[in-house]
Amino acid sequence: MKVMIIGGTSGIGLGLAQHYWMQGARVAICGRRPEKLDGVAFARDSRVSIHVCDISDRAAVARTVAEVVALPDAAHDGQLDLLIVTAGQYTDAAAIARDRSSVLPVLRVNVGGLDNAFAAASDAMMERGQGHLVAVASIAGLQDDYPNGSLYSASKRAAIAICGAYRKALAPFGIAVTVIVPGYVDTARLRELNHGDASHKPFLLSEQEAVQRIAAAIARRDERCVFPWQLHALVRLFNLLPAFLKRARKK
Numbered sequence: 001m002k003v004m005i006i007g008g009t010s011g012i013g014l015g016l017a018q019h020y021w022m023q024g025a026r027v028a029i030c031g032r033r034p035e036k037l038d039g040v041a042f043a044r045d046s047r048v049s050i051h052v053c054d055i056s057d058r059a060a061v062a063r064t065v066a067e068v069v070a071l072p073d074a075a076h077d078g079q080l081d082l083l084i085v086t087a088g089q090y091t092d093a094a095a096i097a098r099d100r101s102s103v104l105p106v107l108r109v110n111v112g113g114l115d116n117a118f119a120a121a122s123d124a125m126m127e128r129g130q131g132h133l134v135a136v137a138s139i140a141g142l143q144d145d146y147p148n149g150s151l152y153s154a155s156k157r158a159a160i161a162i163c164g165a166y167r168k169a170l171a172p173f174g175i176a177v178t179v180i181v182p183g184y185v186d187t188a189r190l191r192e193l194n195h196g197d198a199s200h201k202p203f204l205l206s207e208q209e210a211v212q213r214i215a216a217a218i219a220r221r222d223e224r225c226v227f228p229w230q231l232h233a234l235v236r237l238f239n240l241l242p243a244f245l246k247r248a249r250k251k
Contacts, residue, residue: 007087015211055113110155183231
């Protein structure tokens with residue numbers, strides 16, 4: 001089995017890379033900063049390859065997918081069984097207020113980047129008539145749009161919609177599409193965004209638990225996996241609120 005993970009140099013992506021490596025897969029870890037893997041022991045294994053790739057660069061993504069497809073594999077050469085996209089960009093309202101151009105990386109990574117990855121990988125998979133595309137979105141993407149809603153939520157709604165469109169288009173070719181919709185996961189990035197401590201986040205999950213849930217959903221070939229259920233329930237309740245109350249929510 002050959003697995004490609006874009007955004008695999010840290011956090012959930014790295015955890016998934018290790019999971020599939022431990023399962024015996026050929027794992028291609030892709031990201032903008034491969035030096036993050038310098039101290040990661042399993043990344044030096046012969047079944048692991050590391051690729052520099054900016055998901056917002058469509059041509060670079062296509063080249064990287066072609067490189068991964070061409071890698072030798074114990075089962076078959078010239079294939080890609082599973083693509084997982086965990087790469088994401090977050091910009092809060094305060095940053096956007098300071099610099100309006102900060103919206104562009106969010107769109108280029110969370111929306112355009114996902115399409116770049118799915119387009120290149122699906123082209124490779126369609127030749128064999130099988131494969132699996134996976135995107136890790138966010139439970140923020142299940143929030144209905146509302147006045148002053150965040151750009152991040154809007155970008156994740158778009159990511160979920162992109163997965164739905166690809167699923168419909170690729171089903172006749174035997175290619176599955178799964179969208180993972182997690183709540184708060186205790187990653188280094190989340191802690192960084194919360195001054196070093198994310199313990200106050202509701203229903204916070206560990207990276208290990210998130211990886212286990214995601215891998216199980218992929219194995220089942222779920223169309224959508226949302227967790228934890230408690231936060232999902234809160235989002236559903238939030239969507240029922242009138243607009244004036246939604247505007248009072250801090251972003």
